Amino acid sequence: xxxxxxxxxxxxxxxxxxxxxxxxxxxxxxxxxxxxxxxGITVHPRPDERHIRYKDVKELKPLLHTExxxxxxxKEQKFIELVLENKPTQVTLVPDGLGQLTSDHGWDTITxxxxxxxxxxxxxxxxxxxxxxxxxxIKMIEGALETGADRIELYxxxxxxxxxxxxxxxxxxxxxxxxxxxxxxxGINAGHDLNLQNLNFFAKNIEGLLEVSIGHALISDALYxxxxxxxxxxxxxxx
Ligand code: PXP
Numbered sequence: 001x002x003x004x005x006x007x008x009x010x011x012x013x014x015x016x017x018x019x020x021x022x023x024x025x026x027x028x029x030x031x032x033x034x035x036x037x038x039x040g041i042t043v044h045p046r047p048d049e050r051h052i053r054y055k056d057v058k059e060l061k062p063l064l065h066t067e068x069x070x071x072x073x074x075k076e077q078k079f080i081e082l083v084l085e086n087k088p089t090q091v092t093l094v095p096d097g098l099g100q101l102t103s104d105h106g107w108d109t110i111t112x113x114x115x116x117x118x119x120x121x122x123x124x125x126x127x128x129x130x131x132x133x134x135x136x137x138i139k140m141i142e143g144a145l146e147t148g149a150d151r152i153e154l155y156x157x158x159x160x161x162x163x164x165x166x167x168x169x170x171x172x173x174x175x176x177x178x179x180x181x182x183x184x185x186x187g188i189n190a191g192h193d194l195n196l197q198n199l200n201f202f203a204k205n206i207e208g209l210l211e212v213s214i215g216h217a218l219i220s221d222a223l224y225x226x227x228x229x230x231x232x233x234x235x236x237x238x239x
Pocket of ligand 1: 153193
């Protein structure tokens with residue numbers, strides 16, 4: 001089984017937006033990521049449009065040939081409409097708040113079961129695969145099943161944070177969470193702070209890992225190695 005690499009291109013939009021023009025060209029970068037071997041493109045539009053704009057999503061959709069993954073918080077009606085209009089391969093639901101620097105926690109799938117179930121059925125009825133962002137917590141994985149989601153995305157910040165201290169210990173909750181997800185028939189994605197140092201160990205130990213979405217480290221590495229080489233380096237870690 002291969003683990004797909006979905007490149008999160010938010011950072012490209014951040015650089016572009018910092019000068020008000022169209023450099024770097026987000027659409028070209030996305031198509032180049034695919035050309036260089038990425039098996040997916042991820043975008044995370046936020047209501048303030050400080051990086052990916054809603055317009056970017058509309059423009060990207062017809063150009064992409066790999067898996068298009070849109071992440072975001074469905075509490076914004078605008079987000080729901082954007083996803084339904086653009087019909088990505090997958091929508092990943094993330095409980096981030098307004099103005100949050102980046103995602104920093106998964107869903108409480110038990111407290112928000114009813115809400116998540118309702119919105120997930122809207123997306124599933126539109127033929128869109130659904131994934132919910134969760135911490136490596138068995139109860140939250142079991143809760144995710146109850147929402148009807150197709151997949152979970154494991155929030156890997158704590159793995160990345162403690163990797164260099166003790167990688168066996170850092171990955172243990174993720175191995176347990178993945179085991180439970182596999183037993184329940186939930187697909188497994190992962191993301192946040194994955195990088196060239198910690199990716200291979202994660203992918204090797206997480207059974208059934210279908211997709212990783214990586215942005216910050218990959219774009220930073222591309223400054224040194226170039227985008228094409230960097231994507232190859234990440235793909236090599238997933239083999
Ligand atoms: N998954 C989710 C839900 C995210 O919000 C992000 C960051 O936008 C990522 C994955 C990618 O994280 P990173 O940029 O640290 O690779």
